[in-house]
Amino acid sequence: MDLNTAHAGDGGGWSLALIHTKMTPPRLAGEPVGRPALLDLLAQVAHRRLTAIVAPAGFGKTTLMTEWHEALRKRGDAVAWLTLDEEDDDAQQLGHYLVSALSAAAGGVGLRAAELLQRDPLTPIKTVQAMLLNEIARTGCDVFLFLDDFERIGSRASLALVTRLLRYAPANFHVCIGTRREPGLPLGAWAMPDQVLTLDAAALRFSNEDALAFFERAHGVLLDRPGVELINTASEGWVTGLQLAALALRHTDEPARLARELAGKKLIGDAYLYEVVLSRMPVAVLQFALRVSVLDRFCSDVCDAMIKPGTRSWEKLEWLQQHNMFIRALDDEQRWFRFHTLMADALRRRAGVQLGGELTALHRRASRWFAGQRLWPEAVRHAIAAGDAQQAVQWAEGCAAALIDRSDIPTLLGWFSQLPADLVQRSLRLRIARAWGLTLSFRIAEAERLVQEIGDEITADALREDARADSALPAELASVSALIAGFADDTPRSLELGRKVEEAEAPTPVSRWARRFAQTSLIFGLAYDGQFGEVRRRAATPQEMSDGEPIYSSVYRQSMVGLGAMVEGRLADAARILESALLRAETAVGRDSAAAAVPSGYLVALHYERGDMAAACRVMDGRTSLAKEACPLGSLLRFSLGSARLYARQGDVASALVVLEEAREVATERYWLRLRAGCDAEAVRLLLQAGRLTDAQQVLAELNGLMPARHPQPMGSFLETWSSACCASARVAMAQGRPEAAVELLLRLRGQLDAAGMRYLSACVSQLLALAWEQQNESDEAIGALDAALRYASVEPMVSSFNDEGAPMLHLMDRLRGDTRSVGQPYLPLLDDRLQGGQGQGTTPLNHPAPSPVLARFAASLSVREIEILEHIAGGLSNKEIARALSVAPETIKWHLKNIFEKLNVGSRLEAVQAGLGLGFAPLRETR
Numbered sequence: 049m050d051l052n053t054a055h056a057g058d059g060g061g062w063s064l065a066l067i068h069t070k071m072t073p074p075r076l077a078g079e080p081v082g083r084p085a086l087l088d089l090l091a092q093v094a095h096r097r098l099t100a101i102v103a104p105a106g107f108g109k110t111t112l113m114t115e116w117h118e119a120l121r122k123r124g125d126a127v128a129w130l131t132l133d134e135e136d137d138d139a140q141q142l143g144h145y146l147v148s149a150l151s152a153a154a155g156g157v158g159l160r161a162a163e164l165l166q167r168d169p170l171t172p173i174k175t176v177q178a179m180l181l182n183e184i185a186r187t188g189c190d191v192f193l194f195l196d197d198f199e200r201i202g203s204r205a206s207l208a209l210v211t212r213l214l215r216y217a218p219a220n221f222h223v224c225i226g227t228r229r230e231p232g233l234p235l236g237a238w239a240m241p242d243q244v245l246t247l248d249a250a251a252l253r254f255s256n257e258d259a260l261a262f263f264e265r266a267h268g269v270l271l272d273r274p275g276v277e278l279i280n281t282a283s284e285g286w287v288t289g290l291q292l293a294a295l296a297l298r299h300t301d302e303p304a305r306l307a308r309e310l311a312g313k314k315l316i317g318d319a320y321l322y323e324v325v326l327s328r329m330p331v332a333v334l335q336f337a338l339r340v341s342v343l344d345r346f347c348s349d350v351c352d353a354m355i356k357p358g359t360r361s362w363e364k365l366e367w368l369q370q371h372n373m374f375i376r377a378l379d380d381e382q383r384w385f386r387f388h389t390l391m392a393d394a395l396r397r398r399a400g401v402q403l404g405g406e407l408t409a410l411h412r413r414a415s416r417w418f419a420g421q422r423l424w425p426e427a428v429r430h431a432i433a434a435g436d437a438q439q440a441v442q443w444a445e446g447c448a449a450a451l452i453d454r455s456d457i458p459t460l461l462g463w464f465s466q467l468p469a470d471l472v473q474r475s476l477r478l479r480i481a482r483a484w485g486l487t488l489s490f491r492i493a494e495a496e497r498l499v500q501e502i503g504d505e506i507t508a509d510a511l512r513e514d515a516r517a518d519s520a521l522p523a524e525l526a527s528v529s530a531l532i533a534g535f536a537d538d539t540p541r542s543l544e545l546g547r548k549v550e551e552a553e554a555p556t557p558v559s560r561w562a563r564r565f566a567q568t569s570l571i572f573g574l575a576y577d578g579q580f581g582e583v584r585r586r587a588a589t590p591q592e593m594s595d596g597e598p599i600y601s602s603v604y605r606q607s608m609v610g611l612g613a614m615v616e617g618r619l620a621d622a623a624r625i626l627e628s629a630l631l632r633a634e635t636a637v638g639r640d641s642a643a644a645a646v647p648s649g650y651l652v653a654l655h656y657e658r659g660d661m662a663a664a665c666r667v668m669d670g671r672t673s674l675a676k677e678a679c680p681l682g683s684l685l686r687f688s689l690g691s692a693r694l695y696a697r698q699g700d701v702a703s704a705l706v707v708l709e710e711a712r713e714v715a716t717e718r719y720w721l722r723l724r725a726g727c728d729a730e731a732v733r734l735l736l737q738a739g740r741l742t743d744a745q746q747v748l749a750e751l752n753g754l755m756p757a758r759h760p761q762p763m764g765s766f767l768e769t770w771s772s773a774c775c776a777s778a779r780v781a782m783a784q785g786r787p788e789a790a791v792e793l794l795l796r797l798r799g800q801l802d803a804a805g806m807r808y809l810s811a812c813v814s815q816l817l818a819l820a821w822e823q824q825n826e827s828d829e830a831i832g833a834l835d836a837a838l839r840y841a842s843v844e845p846m847v848s849s850f851n852d853e854g855a856p857m858l859h860l861m862d863r864l865r866g867d868t869r870s871v872g873q874p875y876l877p878l879l880d881d882r883l884q885g886g887q888g889q890g891t892t893p894l895n896h897p898a899p900s901p902v903l904a905r906f907a908a909s910l911s912v913r914e915i916e917i918l919e920h921i922a923g924g925l926s927n928k929e930i931a932r933a934l935s936v937a938p939e940t941i942k943w944h945l946k947n948i949f950e951k952l953n954v955g956s957r958l959e960a961v962q963a964g965l966g967l968g969f970a971p972l973r974e975t976r
Contacts, residue, residue, distance in 0.1 A: 069345065069378035071149040073114045073129045073194070074386075080111055081254075081261045089247070090116050094190060096245045097217050099224040100231055103249035105389050106288030109226035112252065113194050116224065120192055127192040128153040132200045133344065135425065135466055139205035140458035143173040146213070147180055150193060157191055158183055160638065168637040169456035170488065170600045172677040175640050177213060185218035198227035207232055234950075253285025262287070266294040288390060291372070295325055325373060325391075326398070336364040337373075337387075338403060341395035342410050342433075344426075345378060345386050353417040354410055408434050419443060425463070432468060441475045448481035452561050455598040461485045476502060476521060483528050484561070490680075490718050492536050499529050520559065523552040527562035530569035537681055537722050539764030543573025564597060568605040575612035576765040578805045583612035587625075599636045600643040603629045604680075607647045611682055614650060615768075617807025619844045623654045630667075640670075642678035649675055649683030652690030658845030664694055672707070673956060676714055682765075684711060685726045692730055693852065701734055705924025706958045708734075712926065722765060725751060725772035731924065732776040736783050737854065743924070748780050763804075771797055771809050778816055787823040794820060811840035812849055819856050831864050835873075838864075842875035850882055858882065910951055917944050922961045 093099045093116065101109045120127045128149040136142050147165055151158035161180040164171055184191050201207060211233050214223060225231055254262065256273075259280035263271050271279075283289025326334055339355055340346050351361035365385060368375045374391035378384040387395065399407065415430035424447045431440035444467060451460040464472060464482050472478045479502055486495035503525060530545035549566035567586070574582045587609045606629040613622035626647040633644035648667050655664035668691050675687045688711035695704035708727040715724035728751040735744040755773055760766050774797045778790035794817040801810040814837035821830035840846060850857055861882055864870050870879065910918070913934075920930040927945070931938040945957070954960050 066145060066148050067345070069384045070131045070133070070145070071129060071152055072379055073117045073196075074110060074131075075377035075380060075382065076111065076114055079265060080115060081258055081265065083112075083258060086112055086251070087115065087119065089245070090119060092245050093192075093222060093224060095242075096222060097243040098214055098233075099222070099245040099247070101224070101226045101247045101252070102228075102230060103247075103252050104228055106286055107249050107252040108287045109252070110196055111287075113196060113224060113226050117192075117194055125190050125192060126157055126187065127194070128157075129194045129196070131196045132198060134200050137201050137203050137206050138462035138465060139203070139209045140173055140462045142201070142206050142209055143176060144459070146193070146209075147176060150180065150184075150191070157187055164638050164641055168598075168600055168633075168641040168643045169454065169458060170642040170678065171637075171640065172642065172674060173209065173458065174212065174677070175642075175674050177209070178216070179638075179640055181213070181216055181218060181221070184221045187220065190220050190222065193221070193223045195223065195225045198225040198231055199229050202232065252287075254280060254283075254287055254290060255285065256280055259285075259290060262290055263294065288388075291374075292325065295328065295372070322394070322398070326394070329373070330367070333364050333367055336361065337368070337395055338399040339406075339410055341387065341392055341399050342407065342430075343414060345384055347384050350414060350417050354413045412436060415439070425466075428467070432471065437471060437474065440471055441478065444471065445475060445477045445481070448478060449559065452481055452484050453559075453598070455488070455561075455600045457485045457488045461489065476505065480521070480524055480528060483532075487528055487532050487535060490535060492532060492718060495528070495532050496536070499525060499532060503529075523549050524559060524562045526552070527566040527569075530573075531565045534569045534572045535680060537720060537765050537769075539573045539576040539766075540760070540762050541573075542569045543577055543764075546570025546573055560597075561601070564601050564605065568601070568608050571605065571608040571612060573764070575608065575615045576767075577762065580612060580616040580805060583609060599633060599641075600646075603633045603643040604646050606632070607650065607683065610647065610650060614654070614808070616805055617809075617811070617840070617844060619654060619657065619808060619846065623651065623658070623845075626650050626654065640674065642674070645671060645674045645678040646680065646683050649679045649685075649687035649690075652694075653686035654845075656690045656693055657848050659847035659851075661694065661697070664690055668694065672958060676710065681718075681720045681723050684714065685723045688723075688727055689730055692727075692734070693848070696734055697848075697852075701738060702922040702924070702961055703958060704734055705731060706921060706961050709921075709924060709926055710957055721754060722769040722772070724754065725769045725776075729772040729776040729779075732779050733852075735924070736779055741780075741783050744780055744783065746929070748776050751776060763800075767800060767804055767806070768809065771801065771813065775813065775816055778820060782820055782823055787820045790820040791817065791824060791826075807840055808844065808846065811837045811846060814840075815849060815853060815857065818860055819853065822856065822860055827863070830860060831867050831869060834860055834864055835869055838873070838875035838879060841878055842873070847878070910948065914944055914948050914951070917941060918948060918960060921945075921957050 101112065103109055117127055117129055130145055130149040132142075132145075136145060144165060147158050147161045151162040158180045160183060161176050164179060165176055195210075201210070210223075214233070217223070256277050259276050260273060263276050279290060279293045283293070326337075329337065336351070336355065336359070340351055340361075343350065343354070348362040348365060351365070352359050355361070365375070367373075369377070369382070369385075374388035375385050376388065378386060386392070403410075411430045411434035415427045415434060415436065418424075418427035418430060424443055428440045428443050428447075431437075431443065447463070448460060451457070451463070460481065464478075464485065467478075472482065479498060483495050483498045483502065486492075486498065506521060506525065526545045526548045530542050530549065533539075533541040533545060546566050546569040549562065550570065571583055571586055574580075574586070587606075607626060610622045610625035610629060613619075613625060629647040630644060630651060633641055633647065637643055648671055652664050652668045655661075655667060668687070671687070672691065675684055679687060688707055692704040692707045695701070695707065708731045711727045712724055714720070715727065728747050731747050732744045735741075735747065751773055755770075759770065763770070774793050778793050781787070781789040781793070794813055798810055798813045798817065801813060814833045818830045818833035818837065821827075821833055837846075837850075841850070850861070861879055865879055870876060916934070917930060920933060925933065927938050927941045931941050934941075945960075948960055949956075952960055
């Protein structure tokens with residue numbers, strides 16, 4: 049049985065791997081003591097969402113779980129196992145293991161989730177987890193997951209992952225954990241008393257009858273009942289204490305006397321372990337065990353390589369097994385082993401004293417063996433322990449490059465968290481790799497600081513050997529800087545740096561991912577620089593799309609070409625390009641992937657605009673959370689606007705405002721002003737249509753406070769930001785009875801958009817300008833502006849923008865229909881359709897959570913304050929605005945929101961509002 053199953057691709061031999069033996073229960077040595085009471089509890093486990101076995105080391109937690117696992121397997125249940133270690137205290141790695149364990153051992157459950165992780169690693173682990181739970185629910189049979197050594201998990205992200213798994217678990221999914229301490233899971237937030245079964249040390253202690261059965265199975269030990277009871281009383285039913293006593297009793301002719309002596313001792317501690325176990329080993333076996341203890345897991349091959357050829361390690365391992373020396377086989381073939389925790393700790397402490405400098409050589413030889421097996425995390429860990437930092441750096445660089453090449457950014461960042469900081473700091477390539485990881489995780493500020501630091505070092509050359517020798521570093525730094533600029537919405541710099549990488553490519557070898565992302569950044573910059581012909585020229589050919597490039601980066605680049613068409617105003621072409629990208633992503637990695645989310649965001653807005661509400665709903669459905677985590681700025685902006693308009697179109701303004709508020713929170717977190725401006729402009733429109741002028745003025749005032757005093761030159765994508773701000777200001781000015789101010793602002797804006805070639809945005813501004821002219825009683829100018837918008841709409845699928853302006857637009861269109869300027873115009877059919885009440889290609893109702901008895905039970909626990917906050921959220925207020933309204937701190941609102949989410953069993957503000965409205969809370973009301 050192989051130790052590893054790769055999950056990070058081959059990458060020319062560089063891969064990080066999941067350790068297969070962690071996903072199989074340890075093999076029991078001999079026949080365990082039959083304990084019917086504990087085995088009978090398995091019936092309860094099958095009716096609980098969570099079973100927690102909590103006891104100190106040596107109480108038989110793993111043995112009991114292994115027996116349960118075997119019993120379930122024999123009766124045909126789907127059952128999976130995972131033994132955890134410290135490196136699993138990373139949410140992404142833990143998620144990989146959970147999915148892999150279930151897909152490998154539980155009758156194929158989770159295969160789709162595992163495939164998604166493999167093909168599109170950038171998909172958020174929450175999305176993968178949701179897919180996994182859905183797969184479990186569809187099996188129609190019970191699925192069991194055993195998690196051993198759960199005390200190794202302690203980070204907030206890892207515990208949140210397991211909590212989410214339990215909170216949303218279907219009724220047929222059961223988790224059993226073994227842990228030395230309380231698991232740290234917020235059980236009270238979601239678990240009913242009948243959903244959790246807890247066993248503590250008292251439940252695991254051996255009774256005298258259990259102890260008698262144990263000693264009857266202990267070969268070479270003859271002890272009467274009084275002696276057994278003495279030992280069991282002294283050990284307090286601790287099975288490891290009984291095992292230690294059994295080892296000592298094998299070597300005496302007077303078991304009763306020794307039993308009395310042992311009963312007077314503390315059956316724990318290194319001294320006792322040495323006296324009873326280690327001192328009785330043959331010298332060669334003891335010396336072998338001391339050296340092998342530096343390994344977490346071992347087989348005869350690595351032991352031979354680490355100690356010396358010809359050690360015949362398999363003989364020592366066999367002896368340790370036969371004599372029950374606290375060693376466990378990790379696979380059925382008994383190839384891989386590990387020591388019991390108590391034994392491993394004792395051996396390592398003694399090895400530190402006895403072996404001294406030899407430990408360095410042992411770690412070095414172990415690192416080389418693991419490297420030869422391509423087990424890079426173990427190789428790097430032992431190289432660091434041996435003091436071979438440069439070797440560790442080289443191996444780490446190879447793995448980092450492979451992870452970036454396949455876009456496995458979450459695994460990359462998780463691995464960086466396990467590497468010593470000084471090891472990463474000494475390698476420019478590792479730090480550039482980390483910058484890629486931070487950038488593709490939208491941690492832009494951190495990435496910018498790191499890139500600036502690396503750039504300063506490269507420029508100064510700082511007497512670094514790797515900086516002088518690696519001629520590709522400046523180009524690769526420029527590539528990640530170009531992507532950072534793109535994600536930060538600095539399109540002129542994205543264009544500049546993308547060109548720099550392109551120009552450096554011929555004489556300087558640039559890595560594959562650096563070249564690809566530089567091309568994508570270049571296309572993004574070209575689109576907002578008005579170089580639309582150049583964008584079209586750079587569209588990838590089918591051959592280029594199939595060159596082995598990871599699906600996310602390929603689809604992302606294709607989406608930028610589609611974005612270029614949108615910016616130019618070629619909406620039909622944009623939809624065709626983006627639908628092709630979406631089809632590629634969904635075919636390759638599925639609907640719920642990060643790759644599919646990128647074009648989806650743009651398509652929601654395009655489908656909505658052309659009036660195909662059914663298509664917009666299909667693309668949007670179930671992707672809201674994924675879009676917030678996986679979509680870049682432009683895609684998330686269009687997704688949020690399209691979603692909000694779909695809700696508003698169906699009269700659900702509360703959900704529309706919540707969608708916009710959630711996007712505003714992302715904008716604040718990532719410093720995305722264009723996203724904030726777009727959402728604020730849409731919120732202003734909806735608020736004004738609802739007669740909430742004061743609220744609209746407040747939103748506009750906050751937006752104006754964020755706008756820069758001077759516009760960047762060239763404006764690039766900031767022109768889109770400025771357009772949103774101007775439209776919001778114009779709407780408020782019109783609502784205040786100042787149409788002349790709106791006209792002045794919109795005329796100037798339309799001129800800027802026309803100069804930039806942004807025909808769609810120019811047409812949208814013409815619509816609003818027409819309404820402003822009409823309010824100012826300038827009928828000819830109003831008809832002229834509407835005529836300009838309709839001329840564009842006659843060649844591109846622009847429909848819903850006219851509908852969204854409501855009765856004023858309908859009145860103006862009616863007047864245009866009777867104006868001589870409309871005679872013979874190609875937009876007449878569109879005009880007639882609007883006047884006859886056409887709404888596009890139909891609307892599909894958006895799904896809202898239906899009230900349920902369980903949800904009603906949760907809702908009944910909401911406090912008056914929590915219901916009040918929920919109503920404010922439904923009114924479209926942000927946390928700060930709710931805090932002001934209730935005269936409390938924003939942190940208090942966040943605390944209440946956390947409680948609301950937990951009580952309603954939801955994960956977002958939108959879900960909370962929809963669940964709350966479904967439960968019949970008070971109707972929406974003016975909140976100011």
